[in-house]
Amino acid sequence: MNVPAEAVEQLRSRAVAAADAGAVHEARRLLAELWQACPSPATAQFIVTRYQTLREQLSLTPLRVAIERTFTLEPVVPLLRAKGYLNGLDLAVRVGGFDAVASELMDPAGPLDAYQPDVVIVAVQTRSIAPDLWSRFSLLSPSQVDEAIERVSAQLHGWIRSYRSRSNAHLIVHTLDTPVFTSGGLLDVTAQLSQREAIGRINASLREVAATTPGVHLLDYDGLTARFGRLAWEDPVRWATVRMPLTAESLPHLADEWLRYLHPIAGRVAKVLVCDLDNTLWGGVLGEDGADGIAVGGDHPGASFQALQRAILDLYHRGIILAISSKNDAAEAMAVLADHPGMVLRPEHFAAVRINWNDKATSLREIAAELNVGIDALAFLDDNPHEREWIRSQLPEVWVVDLPDDPAGYERALRQQPVFERLALTDEDRRRGAMYAEQRRRRDLEQSCQTLEDYYRSLGLVVEVEEAGPDTRERAAQLLAKTNQFNLTGRRFTSQELAAMQERDDALVLITRVRDRFGDSGIVGVIVVRLQDARCHIDAFVMSCRVIGRTVETAMLAALAEQAAGRGIRALTGVFVPTARNAPARDFYARHGFARADDGVGVSSEGSADPGAEVWELDLVARPIECPEWIDLIVRLSPTVSEEACRC
Amino acid sequence: MLTTLLDDARRVVADVLGLPAEQIGDDASQETLAGWDSLQHLNIALSIETRFGVSLSPAEIESMRSLRAIVELLEAKRR
Numbered sequence: 172m173n174v175p176a177e178a179v180e181q182l183r184s185r186a187v188a189a190a191d192a193g194a195v196h197e198a199r200r201l202l203a204e205l206w207q208a209c210p211s212p213a214t215a216q217f218i219v220t221r222y223q224t225l226r227e228q229l230s231l232t233p234l235r236v237a238i239e240r241t242f243t244l245e246p247v248v249p250l251l252r253a254k255g256y257l258n259g260l261d262l263a264v265r266v267g268g269f270d271a272v273a274s275e276l277m278d279p280a281g282p283l284d285a286y287q288p289d290v291v292i293v294a295v296q297t298r299s300i301a302p303d304l305w306s307r308f309s310l311l312s313p314s315q316v317d318e319a320i321e322r323v324s325a326q327l328h329g330w331i332r333s334y335r336s337r338s339n340a341h342l343i344v345h346t347l348d349t350p351v352f353t354s355g356g357l358l359d360v361t362a363q364l365s366q367r368e369a370i371g372r373i374n375a376s377l378r379e380v381a382a383t384t385p386g387v388h389l390l391d392y393d394g395l396t397a398r399f400g401r402l403a404w405e406d407p408v409r410w411a412t413v414r415m416p417l418t419a420e421s422l423p424h425l426a427d428e429w430l431r432y433l434h435p436i437a438g439r440v441a442k443v444l445v446c447d448l449d450n451t452l453w454g455g456v457l458g459e460d461g462a463d464g465i466a467v468g469g470d471h472p473g474a475s476f477q478a479l480q481r482a483i484l485d486l487y488h489r490g491i492i493l494a495i496s497s498k499n500d501a502a503e504a505m506a507v508l509a510d511h512p513g514m515v516l517r518p519e520h521f522a523a524v525r526i527n528w529n530d531k532a533t534s535l536r537e538i539a540a541e542l543n544v545g546i547d548a549l550a551f552l553d554d555n556p557h558e559r560e561w562i563r564s565q566l567p568e569v570w571v572v573d574l575p576d577d578p579a580g581y582e583r584a585l586r587q588q589p590v591f592e593r594l595a596l597t598d599e600d601r602r603r604g605a606m607y608a609e610q611r612r613r614r615d616l617e618q619s620c621q622t623l624e625d626y627y628r629s630l631g632l633v634v635e636v637e638e639a640g641p642d643t644r645e646r647a648a649q650l651l652a653k654t655n656q657f658n659l660t661g662r663r664f665t666s667q668e669l670a671a672m673q674e675r676d677d678a679l680v681l682i683t684r685v686r687d688r689f690g691d692s693g694i695v696g697v698i699v700v701r702l703q704d705a706r707c708h709i710d711a712f713v714m715s716c717r718v719i720g721r722t723v724e725t726a727m728l729a730a731l732a733e734q735a736a737g738r739g740i741r742a743l744t745g746v747f748v749p750t751a752r753n754a755p756a757r758d759f760y761a762r763h764g765f766a767r768a769d770d771g772v773g774v775s776s777e778g779s780a781d782p783g784a785e786v787w788e789l790d791l792v793a794r795p796i797e798c799p800e801w802i803d804l805i806v807r808l809s810p811t812v813s814e815e816a817c818r819c
Numbered sequence: 820m821l822t823t824l825l826d827d828a829r830r831v832v833a834d835v836l837g838l839p840a841e842q843i844g845d846d847a848s849q850e851t852l853a854g855w856d857s858l859q860h861l862n863i864a865l866s867i868e869t870r871f872g873v874s875l876s877p878a879e880i881e882s883m884r885s886l887r888a889i890v891e892l893l894e895a896k897r898r
Contacts, residue, residue, distance in 0.1 A: 176827050213834035213866035220837055246862050412877045413861055419868040 174208040182208065183217070190221055195228045196567040203257045210423040215249035222256040231261035232437045236429075237288035237340075239267040239275055241299035243415035244425070251426040258430060258589065259439050269414070270299065276330040279337055290341045290436055291334065292390075292429060296416070297347040297370055300326065308354040308366045316369050323347075324376040335384055341594075343432045344381070345392045346374040351401045388432055388594055395428050396421075427587070434589040441550035441570045441590040444486060445538055448497035448504055448526070450554040452480060452516065454578060457499055457507060468513020478582040480515035483552075486591050487520055490600035492542060492607045494523040496534040496551075501526040522607030531558055532565035542607060550590055554578070602693075606717065609690040613721075627722060627801040631688040634723055634798075636730035637807040639680040639697070644669050647682050647697045654713040655752040657724065659745060659759060662711045664699060677702050678710075679734065683727050685718050692717050696727050700735075707735040709745035712759075719755055722799045728763055729798035730806045736791055743789040744768065760787035764794040828889045831870055835862045848885030867893070 186201035202218050236251075238244065248264050255262040265286050267275045272295060275283040283291070298305040301323045304316070311319065331342060353359040353366040362368070374389075381387040396404045399421060410416040417425065434440055449456045453476050454466030466473040467480070487493055493516070497504060504526045508518050518524075523541045525534035531553075539546050547568035553559055559571050570590050574581055585591075593600065613630070620626035639647045648666040664672070672678035683696030695715040701708045709731075714724050735743060745760055769786035789796075798804045825845070832847065833840040836854045849855045855863075864880045867873070867889065873896050875883075883889045 180830075209870055211831075211866035211869035212862040213831045213870065216837055216862075217834040243861075245858055246865050249862075408877060412880075415861070418874075419865040422865065 179205065179208050186221065190225055193228070195225050196564065198225060199229070199257065199567075200563055206253065206257060210250065211419070212246050212249050212422070215253035218253035218256060219249055222253075226256070226261055229259070231256070231259055232439050233261045233263070234290060234433060234437045235263045235265075235286065235288045236290045236292065236433070237265045237267060237283055237286055238292045238294060239272040239283070240292075240294040241270050241272060241296050242294070242410070243269070243413055244294060244417075246415070247422050247426050250423050251429060254423070254426050254430060255433070258434070260430075260433060260437055262433070272300075273326070273330055276334045283334075284337060288338075288340050290343060290433065291338075293330070293342060293344040295327075295345055295347070297349070301347065301370070301373070304366065304369055305350065308369070313364055316364055320369055320372050320376075324373050327373070327377060328380050331380055331384060331387060335387070339386060341386045341388065341432075341436050343388050343390055343429065344377060345390045346377060348392045348396065351405065390428060390432070395424070399424055427589075431589045431592045432594070435592045435594045439590065440592070441491070441588075442544055442548040443492045443494055443522075443538070443542060444483065444550050444552060444591070445494045445496050445535055446483065447553035447555065447558065448495060448499055448507075450578070451552060451574075451581075452476060452483075453507070453511075453513075457503055462503070462507050462511060465507065465511075467511060472578060473513055475578040475581060477513060477515055479578075479585060482582045482585045484515055484520070486585075487516075487604040488601060489591065489593055489596065490603040491591055492522045492544075492604055493520050494525075494538045494542070495521050496525045496531050496538065496553075498528055498531075499526050519608055519612065520604065522604070522611050524611065531562060535562065535566060535569060550588070552585065554581075605690060606692070610717070612689050613687075624801070627799065629688075630721065630801070632721060632723070632726075632801060633686050633803045633805065634726040634730075635684040635805045635807065636681050636727060637684075639669060639673070639682045641670075643682050643694060644680070646694045647680060650694065650697050650713055650715060651699075651711055654715060655750070656716045656754075657714040657719055657756045657759075658750075658753050659712040659747050659756050660710060661748045661750055661753070662699075664711065669699070672699070672701075679731075681727070681731065681734075683714070683723065683730075685721070685723055687721070696723065698727060698731055700731065702735070702738060702740060705740055705742070707731070707740045707743050709743065712745065712756075716755075722802065724759060725763065725796070726798045726802045726804050729796045730804060732791055732796040733806060734808060736795075741791055743791060745787050745789075747785045747787065749783055749785075760785075760789075763789065763796060765789040824893055825886070825890050827870065828867070828886060828893065831866045832863055832886060832889070835859055835866060843886065845886060848888075850885075863889075871896075 182201055182205045186198050186205060189198035189201055198221070202221060206214060206218060245266055248266060252262050252264060265288070267283060272293060275281050276293070278284070301319060303311060304319050304323070331344065334342065347370050349367050349370050355362055355365060359365040359367060377389055381389050403418065404421045405416050406418045407416070409418070446452055452467070454472050455464055457465055467476045468474070483493065505518060508514060508516070523538040525537060527534070535549055535551065536546065539549055546566055550570040550572060551559065551562050552572045552574070554574055559573070562569050563571050570588070572585060572588055574584050616629060617626045620629060644666040647669060648664060651663050669680050673680055679698070679700045679702065681698040682694050685692045685695050692715070695718045697711065697713050698709065699711040701710060714727065732743065743765070745765065747757070747760060749757065765787035766789070767785060768788035829840050829843045833843045836852060836859060838854070843852070849860070860880070864875055864883070868875055871893060873893070879892055883892050
């Protein structure tokens with residue numbers, strides 16, 4: 172081992188002293204260093220023991236993990252728990268009976284159900300559950316191989332479905348492994364149905380089950396072992412003696428792989444990656460080497476930095492928001508980002524930028540505030556160990572990415588971070604990085620404009636209002652449910668309720684799409700109104716915080732007024748129900764010429780008195796609503812709902 | 820602070836068993852320590868492998884039933 176015994180001993184005693192003195196974050200840091208120096212079951216047990224006192228003072232996420240297995244992996248458990256503690260997870264772990272996978276997953280009255288896990292890891296091996304495919308493959312006829320594939324697949328599916336029918340716990344299922352040397356030797360590569368292919372078909376069937384069963388995740392075991400080298404991973408003698416096919420060296424890697432799943436399951440993830448620039452995104456120091464002297468792209472050493480940037484871009488497309496914290500000249504650095512031919516990441520990828528000479532803890536706090544996320548949502552990427560140390564000491568909630576000394580290892584280090592893992596991705600997630608970045612460019616533009624009107628004019632806003640249809644009603648219901656800030660009435664409707672109202676023809680459900688020169692924000696507004704007695708009652712009026720501050724609400728109201736007037740309606744009535752969070756909507760009616768109509772006595776839109784609610788009214792004839800001149804308003808309404816329904 | 824092979828091995832045994840090192844006497848063995856069962860024996864062997872960068876055969880693992888035996892084994896492997 173490369174760390175001398177004395178150094179390890181010193182780390183231990185410093186960690187103990189820090190823990191005893193109540194310096195929890197210092198203790199955590201030293202224990203993490205100790206773990207790096209010697210990731211053995213003994214070290215793990217030591218860390219787990221220390222955490223029995225530390226855990227109370229740290230905000231750890233608890234998670235109950237059950238492991239169903241066909242091999243000895245008790246020694247991995249302390250490793251998993253120790254690394255979990257260091258990563259902010261408090262893992263309770265139960266290991267199922269040896270080779271009891273089937274009975275425990277199938278038995279509703281068994282010990283697995285009694286344990287009530289949040290997560291079940293199904294650690295199976297081919298040699299145990301498909302022994303004929305593993306060790307007798309060359310003796311099998313093609314039909315026997317097919318039969319074995321069918322049988323083992325059905326068995327695995329049965330276990331998964333049986334357990335899923337009783338529990339919502341996440342399942343992490345190891346895919347079946349292939350022997351290091353397959354039975355056919357070279358012939359296996361070209362064989363019609365090789366051993367690798369046969370095992371691969373079982374795995375393909377598992378992928379189908381995972382795709383159609385919520386909460387089932389696959390762990391690519393061959394991929395994991397390939398990453399570290401099969402020959403170094405496996406120990407056949409240990410399998411033959413203690414039924415553990417792993418070397419001591421591979422144990423921490425297996426624990427790490429499990430943690431990549433446990434982080435997103437526990438919600439212990441980072442939403443924002445804050446990147447340094449000099450010697451992180453590019454090689455060299457811009458202030459000294461100049462834009463022509465820095466290394467990014469091309470061959471060594473620039474290739475390593477470009478590889479890191481590609482990994483960061485992958486995270487961006489996974490919905491991770493990107494930010495910059497760099498001690499540099501802002502104009503010079505932004506010019507490199509915009510123009511350097513080797514850069515993969517460009518200004519439009521970053522949602523918040525702090526390029527200044529401030530200390531980085533201040534910059535990170537500002538970035539969190541600007542993006543409206545908690546400090547614990549940040550991850551920090553910096554080549555400088557002193558900056559990393561500074562952030563660890565000042566902002567212990569931040570996930571600090573440890574980088575190796577050699578930039579060639581940066582990309583891999585980043586890709587291994589479990590806090591960027593996601594187990595599912597929505598379209599919304601995929602667009603998140605872009606939307607936050609567009610928002611920054613709007614803020615920049617706003618600051619460069621002399622007046623607000625100039626800013627609005629330069630945005631090139633297009634607002635489209637249309638009646639909600641079968642394709643958009645779900646999104647409308649989601650907006651009504653999720654919008655807390657710009658929400659006048661606080662009323663929620665499900666998509667079924669909206670559809671029923673639209674059927675009746677006395678209601679209008681309008682959705683609003685917004686785009687500008689920086690990007691398309693999608694559907695961001697919903698209005699629900701009832702039309703009665705030549706009046707239009709606003710039941711719900713919400714607008715996503717994504718577009719607050721761009722006068723979109725006025726355009727929405729103008730579209731509504733136009734619609735109402737077209738139907739012979741002369742007055743708009745609306746309620747405002749104040750909540751703890753809807754201050755941004757508070758002056759909406761007053762700003763648009765509505766007058767209070769309840770003499771200060773709140774009456775809800777249903778007519779029942781609601782203390783605190785305000786009723787507002789607008790005479791459409793006397794006070795028409797004009798769309799702001801800087802907005803291109805497009806209203807696409809079908810005259811009646813029924814016609815819309817006919818088209819579908 | 821210089822540590823000896825004996826101290827290092829003692830530390831491994833103590834950590835695996837969750838005991839302070841002072842409770843692991845020079846004569847400690849599977850017979851004197853109740854917690855030193857077959858599973859902890861495996862943990863001790865794996866920890867020795869990681870800690871000292873050696874790999875142990877089944878016979879070697881079988882032989883290290885006491886603190887002294889572990890130290891003797893490590894000394895033999897170093898030669």
